[in-house]
Amino acid sequence: MPLRRQRGEKRAAKTQPVVAPEDRLIEKLAQVPLGHPGVTHPLILEDRHKRRCFSQGVARIESLIVDIKARVALTGRPGVGKTTLIERVVARLDTEVGGMVTKEILRCGRRVGFAVIDLASGEQGVLAHIHRPSGPRIGSYRVNLDDLERIGMAAVERSLERGGLTVIDEVAPMEMQSARFISLLERALASDVSLLISTHARLQHPIVHRVRRELSLVRVRLGNRDELVDTVVSRFTERAARPKA
DSSP: OOHHHHHHHHHHHHHSOOOOHHHHHHHHHHOOOOSSTTOOOOOOOOGGGHHHHHHHHHHHHHHHHHTSOOEEEEEEOTTSSHHHHHHHHHHHOOSOEEEEEEEEEEETTEEEEEEEEETTTOOEEEEEETTOSSSOEETTEEEOHHHIIIIIIHHHHHHHHHTSEEEEEEESTTGGGOHHHHHHHHHHHHSSSOEEEEEETTOOOHHHHHHHHHSEEEEOOTTTTTTHHHHHHHHHHHHHHSOOO
């Protein structure tokens, strides 16, 4: 082989970037999809760009982590204090909160129904009542789908649009009488907002299983409901305190 050709090949070999195994790992980690399925933006790890590529890759990975919102599901038997826990948590959070909660309607110390309340506006309606003449029957109560959808679900929809913490209390047999409520739950799970959802402990439904599986599950009991306030608050404040990439 001519000497000139050998020298040319040696010079060409010197210009080829040498990529170490750890650099290949960084390159793979840096290939993070940016919102379009199947579309990635690989970073070329040439020697003169290694520092830039490393910082960009780490920043992109960290941005994915901080974008994961806090999502908590409470579960427990009726009357254990899930709604009270939610109210105490919301009162301690310095963030925009919307959505719906449900509470007992009492007459002379006796429960006669349930109210549905818009957390943001305070507007109330009747979710179910023993004296309602119509509506799906759950035990002694008839469900008022109109107020559920007009007040409760509308509050959840507005909260999802605004992007704050969205509360859905409660996913229980009465609410599940509405097909639109189930669709709204699916929309909430598919969204990128923070969620605080309570579920009836014994309710068995595919969407309820999704809530318990996809959210951080907290089991509420009479013996732990007070101490859980700090636990649940920390789930949201720790996320909020993380620095943006």
